[in-house]
Amino acid sequence: MKDSNTQKTDRIKILYIDDDLFNLELFLITFRNKFEILTAEFGQVGLDILKNNKDIDIVISDFNMPFMNGLEFIEKAREIKNDIPFFILSCSLKTDEIVKALQNKLINNFFKKPLNKGHLLNEISNYYNSQQVKI
Numbered sequence: 001m002k003d004s005n006t007q008k009t010d011r012i013k014i015l016y017i018d019d020d021l022f023n024l025e026l027f028l029i030t031f032r033n034k035f036e037i038l039t040a041e042f043g044q045v046g047l048d049i050l051k052n053n054k055d056i057d058i059v060i061s062d063f064n065m066p067f068m069n070g071l072e073f074i075e076k077a078r079e080i081k082n083d084i085p086f087f088i089l090s091c092s093l094k095t096d097e098i099v100k101a102l103q104n105k106l107i108n109n110f111f112k113k114p115l116n117k118g119h120l121l122n123e124i125s126n127y128y129n130s131q132q133v134k135i
Helices: 021-031 043-052 070-080 096-103 117-127
Strands: 013-017 036-040 058-062 086-090 109-112
Touching (some): 013 021, 021 036, 036 043, 043 070, 058 117, 070 086, 086 096, 096 109, 109 117
Parallel strands (some): 013 058
16 A cells, blocks of 8 residues: 555545556556555455545546455445545456446446546546646
């Protein structure tokens, strides 16, 4: 787990969960100048971070992870905090499971890996003041 800053800032705080350490580091490097980033390597660690950081604004999770997949993680995470957007990432196209999660509003959107930086920034700006998210 990496915590870029434990003090509250006016930057949007994102929790990113992915079992691939390279992806975690790449996400952190790509977005740390725009957002406050917390990362977790496993779903359970992500749940613990969410419990201890009530000011998280957005959760982004990989779909394919050991122990608990991304949708299972988000189901549990929504029990902790349900008033923020949750996004899922996957190397594959939308599966039936992901389509169902979108239809049931478990997740707000789906992103295909590799993550398109502009697409993510546009999606975040849909949820937050565009002055906070400069593309």
